[in-house]
Amino acid sequence: MEIVFLRVEIDGRPPTAEALWHPALVNYGHFTALQVRNGRTRGLGLHLARLDAANRELFGAGLDGDLVRERVRHALADDARDASVRVVAYRPEDRGAASLLVAVLPPAPPPSGWQSLKPVPYERPVAHVKHVGGFGQLYHRKVAEREGFDDVLLTGPDGTVAEGGVTNIGFFDGSSVLWPDAPSLGGVTMALLEDRLPAAGIGSRHGPVRLADLPAYRSVFVANSRGLAPVGRIGDVILPVDDDFARTLSEVYEAVPWDPI
Template sequence: MLRIEFDGRPASAEQLRLPALVNYGHFTAMQVRSGKVRGLDLHLKRLDASTRELFDAELDHDRVRDHIRHALGDDISDASVRVYVFGPDTADTVSIMVTVRGPATMPSAPHRLKAVPYQRPVPHIKHIGGFGQIYYGRLAERDGFDQALLTGPGGVIAEGAITNIGFFDGTTVTWPDAPALQGITLQLLEPRLDGAGLPSRRSTVGLADLPSFEAAFITNSQGIAPVGQIDDLTFPVGVDLMKTLAQVYETVPWDTI
């Protein structure tokens, strides 16, 4: 299933010319269930902040919600939805493209990550044009891994190619303190962990530090999954950790679009 709408109407070839030829814009990705989304306000704030930074324009939250609802229509209640924002072409306002695909969940099997020497440009924005992520992701998959782990100078860990990553030392969750996209699932989990007896912190994490951790996990809009291996280092699945993370995530309310 794939449905694409541009400014509230089925996308035409002329409208798709903009994203095809102009590699400048941003987006957010969400899972919709029964017409609801976790962290809807965070998605809207992300879109608005990026629109201001990239296009010096404001983005009406109600307009975004209207376009999502219209793209879902009356026949789709569960879906993977992306909302893209592109700059003005001949119009006076930014354009919004909504794509709708079938619902997705994070594979629950332990993920194997390959560290690569790459960091996303302008990492705080979820921008289009992820050539580096795709390139290194393909190399990782070619070598038998599931995903690339992006690192900076000195092997400082930033994020997964399409995920955030957290580490657990038996007591505390550590989120890498490095330039990276602050994913919505990370933002939903982080402030709730302490209340579940699982304190968390931000700190620099290098590849050389990995043996000091008992477990690791990744997050994105599709959910949470354990990490089983980074390069040659294996991690046991933190069963209690993953159970707590799942329980915390389940407490996050679903917002009506």
């Protein structure tokens, strides 16, 4: 799949070849991904908190949220009010502070239809960090796509569910959403839903989920910055799609405000 970049900047400037060698060759850094519409994004504070926490863990220093916002606004300029944006933080060896690479791409459409997931026994290293070392899940995802699946479902060796390849996954039992408590990334969209589901009469909790338990759930869905999608198949298991729940879930998500960057 061809990737079309509208703009790439490093620390607010067009990158030189010398500036690109480190992020291209050194696989150590972290990022967040945003969908921007009319210069706004959902859960901006959570994105900034994610970058700050990861930067402290990887580089021993915080990352100023105002600086991140300024870098994103500069890269969007006046001609990219709607876009997919990735903010990558990395630290060249000769610098004390992290550099910020901001990539601006065309806006990504929300997922359509139900998703099929191939379970694979793989868990991301340092799973709580949205880091740039994504070879494992990308490899498994490519294999899954060749086999006719939309994405992968990452599990432990015993079938304990963790997360999708680039998504969180939720399991609805008829009264509440169960999010897997295996090592995984705490996604922004997941956090936004967790805060708002109780007001819609739906509980939200974390706990173990196993592949063997799949038939017990009324509905399964995945979530990331692109939006929500029901899951209709995991491996050989065909799953029901609860239309009423899917409608409520969509209403909860669509009510999340868009924050100015």
